[in-house]
Amino acid sequence: MKKPILQAKNLTKRYRQGEAWIEALKGFxxxxxPGVTAVVGPSGSxxxxxxxxxxxxxxxxxGEAYLAGNPLHALxxxxxxxxxxxxxxxxxxxxxxxPTLTALENxxxxxxxxxxxxxxxxxxxxxxxxxVGLSHREDHFPRQLSGGEQQRVAIARxxxxxxxxxxxxxxxxxxxxxxxxxxxxxxxRQARGERRVVLVTHxxxxxxxxxxxxxxxxxxxxxxxxRP
Amino acid sequence: METLLLIVRxxxxxxxxxxxxxxxxxxxxxxxxxxxxxxxxxxxxxxxEMTKFGPQIRVVAEGTGTFGVPNPELGPExxxxxxxxxxxxGIARLFPAAVMMKGSGFDPATTFLFYGLPxxxxxxxxxxxxxxxxxxxxxxxxxxVVGKQKAEQSRLTLGKTLRLSRKIAIPIVGIVxxxxxxxxxxxxxxxxxxxxxxxxxxYSVILVYVKEGFAADEVAEKIEAxxxxxxxxxxxxxxxxxxxxxxxxDVIRFGISLIALIVGxxxxxxxxxxxxxxxxxxxxxxxxxxARRGFIFRLVLFEALLLALSGGALGVGVGIAGSQVVNLYxxxxxxxxxxxxxxxxxxxxxxxxxxxxxxxxxIPARVASRISVIEALGRV
Numbered sequence: 001m002k003k004p005i006l007q008a009k010n011l012t013k014r015y016r017q018g019e020a021w022i023e024a025l026k027g028f029x030x031x032x033x034p035g036v037t038a039v040v041g042p043s044g045s046x047x048x049x050x051x052x053x054x055x056x057x058x059x060x061x062x063g064e065a066y067l068a069g070n071p072l073h074a075l076x077x078x079x080x081x082x083x084x085x086x087x088x089x090x091x092x093x094x095x096x097x098x099p100t101l102t103a104l105e106n107x108x109x110x111x112x113x114x115x116x117x118x119x120x121x122x123x124x125x126x127x128x129x130x131x132v133g134l135s136h137r138e139d140h141f142p143r144q145l146s147g148g149e150q151q152r153v154a155i156a157r158x159x160x161x162x163x164x165x166x167x168x169x170x171x172x173x174x175x176x177x178x179x180x181x182x183x184x185x186x187x188x189r190q191a192r193g194e195r196r197v198v199l200v201t202h203x204x205x206x207x208x209x210x211x212x213x214x215x216x217x218x219x220x221x222x223x224x225x226x227r228p
Numbered sequence: 229m230e231t232l233l234l235i236v237r238x239x240x241x242x243x244x245x246x247x248x249x250x251x252x253x254x255x256x257x258x259x260x261x262x263x264x265x266x267x268x269x270x271x272x273x274x275x276x277e278m279t280k281f282g283p284q285i286r287v288v289a290e291g292t293g294t295f296g297v298p299n300p301e302l303g304p305e306x307x308x309x310x311x312x313x314x315x316x317x318g319i320a321r322l323f324p325a326a327v328m329m330k331g332s333g334f335d336p337a338t339t340f341l342f343y344g345l346p347x348x349x350x351x352x353x354x355x356x357x358x359x360x361x362x363x364x365x366x367x368x369x370x371x372x373v374v375g376k377q378k379a380e381q382s383r384l385t386l387g388k389t390l391r392l393s394r395k396i397a398i399p400i401v402g403i404v405x406x407x408x409x410x411x412x413x414x415x416x417x418x419x420x421x422x423x424x425x426x427x428x429x430x431y432s433v434i435l436v437y438v439k440e441g442f443a444a445d446e447v448a449e450k451i452e453a454x455x456x457x458x459x460x461x462x463x464x465x466x467x468x469x470x471x472x473x474x475x476x477x478d479v480i481r482f483g484i485s486l487i488a489l490i491v492g493x494x495x496x497x498x499x500x501x502x503x504x505x506x507x508x509x510x511x512x513x514x515x516x517x518x519a520r521r522g523f524i525f526r527l528v529l530f531e532a533l534l535l536a537l538s539g540g541a542l543g544v545g546v547g548i549a550g551s552q553v554v555n556l557y558x559x560x561x562x563x564x565x566x567x568x569x570x571x572x573x574x575x576x577x578x579x580x581x582x583x584x585x586x587x588x589x590x591i592p593a594r595v596a597s598r599i600s601v602i603e604a605l606g607r608v
Binding site: 052055057058077078082083084085086088090092098099100101105108110113114118157 | 509510518
């Protein structure tokens with residue numbers, strides 16, 4: 001049987017808030033196909049919780065999550081980190097580059113964690129920065145880059161180990177429309193081969209570019225919209 | 229290598245704080261090195277002194293401290309007995325001396341130790357390496373030969389007169405470099421002058437050269453058994469005695485410097501902990517990307533270690549410089565370099581610095597490695 005690359009089965013997350021229990025995600029089940037899948041919904045609908053569970057940042061109260069065939073729900077924190085390193089890339093809303101590293105070093109960082117030799121790391125990081133159009137910014141620190149440029153570096157970093165899954169959480173949320181458009185195009189281009197791109201957004205225009213849209217409301221998956 | 233780069237970049241990102249922490253450890257380590265260098269210096273000076281001192285045994289009245297100035301309590305019969313049994317005791321040669329101290333005893337410049345030597349005995353018999361600097365070597369019949377150190381310290385020159393008592397005044401006839409710190413602080417005079425000034429015919433000390441093939445310790449024991457009421461102190465015994473005293477001093481000095489070290493350790497812990505709290509998001513990003521706990525633990529621990537090690541190394545450097553300044557003073561004051569930074573002291577200081585870094589870094593490293601990704605990135 002083929003291993004699930006990104007799959008959720010009855011994924012449920014309950015938080016305790018004071019005396020009450022809040023159900024942030026209710027029985028989410030979905031097997032992500034290759035290509036771009038947008039997850040949309042209003043604030044508090046469970047988008048972030050879903051991404052936390054799919055990426056193994058958090059553990060579900062109930063249900064199962066598989067990433068590159070690994071049962072995240074059954075793994076310890078360090079093992080989940082190992083799975084993320086090898087199979088997932090992340091692009092966050094607020095860029096989250098390491099401030100003391102240059103653009104090139106930021107892109108090379110996941111490869112450092114994996115133990116890729118220095119020369120190979122630098123070569124690949126250079127190629128990735130060229131791909132996102134930032135060859136001329138290699139030695140710049142994040143504070144010297146614009147928001148759009150930082151987000152492009154983040155995309156290059158997410159692609160460093162050629163992941164099977166690319167998670168993007170509101171990747172254009174903090175960018176002006178021109179920079180946002182460029183970042184979005186870049187992300188969409190990454191949906192190649194078996195790779196899954198999960199795009200969490202509340203911007204309908206961004207979601208409209210995905211091949212399918214999952215709509216969440218009050219923690220439940222209420223609609224799956226396949227685009228022609 | 230890149231991990232080191234990350235650490236250095238982080239420390240450089242907060243230069244004032246890193247520098248202040250470094251200074252804290254520097255001061256702590258330097259003070260420890262300096263404190264402990266006295267013990268090392270004393271050990272070195274002492275063993276050097278002992279090799280420069282000719283006689284291997286000094287016979288003094290019972291109860292005289294190993295390094296004390298002996299009172300003139302040995303009667304002529306003691307000398308007679310020792311001479312009579314010299315062969316059987318293993319004594320090659322021996323001579324008496326009368327010693328008198330004048331002055332405060334606290335300030336070397338105003339303290340004068342008159343060492344009365346009998347006829348036919350010169351400072352060379354006490355310190356074989358002794359050389360004349362000015363005038364002559366032999367204080368007899370009625371002169372004083374001043375140790376080089378003493379001469380410089382108290383500005384004594386040839387022709388000046390030294391007063392042993394109201395009635396006895398002796399002109400300086402020679403300045404001698406005895407080659408040893410102790411003997412260079414003596415003023416050698418004819419023994420009779422000291423005895424007259426002290427109003428006695430007794431001796432303070434009888435100095436003994438041991439026959440070849442005899443052990444000084446055993447000869448000393450035999451002397452004590454043969455002559456009642458005396459202490460026969462061999463140089464090896466004196467070294468052992470001093471070593472014990474120095475070791476006790478070491479423990480006390482280390483105890484004092486430990487306070488500075490603990491403060492230094494707390495500084496490192498505080499700096500690294502603050503840095504961890506400021507970088508929670510950064511660590512969250514690393515964890516999200518796939519860094520394992522061990523990577524972040526090492527990152528933070530090495531940061532503490534690097535701070536402690538560089539502070540320690542600089543501290544050792546400052547300690548060495550401080551030790552040289554101390555030696556400048558003590559060489560001038562007592563003729564001995566009392567402070568020494570030996571390789572084993574450097575090693576010990578660096579070991580203490582590493583331990584400091586490790587202990588100070590463990591808690592912040594643990595905190596950093598256990599940061600939850602969703603809390604760090606505000607994804608709750």
